[in-house]
Amino acid sequence: MxxxxxxxxxxxxxxxxxxxxxxxxxxxxxxxVGEMAGIxxxxxxxxxxVVSQDTVADGAELELEVRPVxxxxxDCSEEFVxxxxxxxxxxxxxxxxxxxxxxxxxxxxIETDD
Numbered sequence: 654m655x656x657x658x659x660x661x662x663x664x665x666x667x668x669x670x671x672x673x674x675x676x677x678x679x680x681x682x683x684x685x686v687g688e689m690a691g692i693x694x695x696x697x698x699x700x701x702x703v704v705s706q707d708t709v710a711d712g713a714e715l716e717l718e719v720r721p722v723x724x725x726x727x728d729c730s731e732e733f734v735x736x737x738x739x740x741x742x743x744x745x746x747x748x749x750x751x752x753x754x755x756x757x758x759x760x761x762x763i764e765t766d767d
Contacts, residue, residue, distance in 0.1 A: 660700035681764035722755030
């Protein structure tokens with residue numbers, strides 16, 4: 654379950670940012686996750702609850718924004734959302750596509766009381 658190690662890494666970043674900015678309480682953390690990042694949202698939320706206990710983020714809401722896999726057709730320049738991991742351009746039918754997004758994993762923002 655790699656969601657636990659991801660939650661631990663998130664907490665390290667959150668705690669460091671809170672130390673730097675003298676924040677005492679985190680209310681909400683928004684994380685952007687791509688569909689191809691291999692993360693199970695419920696597992697990450699549960700893991701975050703566990704690792705945030707007795708920290709500055711104890712009781713904080715973890716909001717996850719799941720981003721779809723997107724690609725660019727190298728033949729007709731159409732940008733499209735990849736459905737069911739089929740990298741076929743909906744405009745021209747080409748399979749010559751370059752993945753643009755869908756593997757993101759980052760903290761978008763941290764909402765605090767301070």
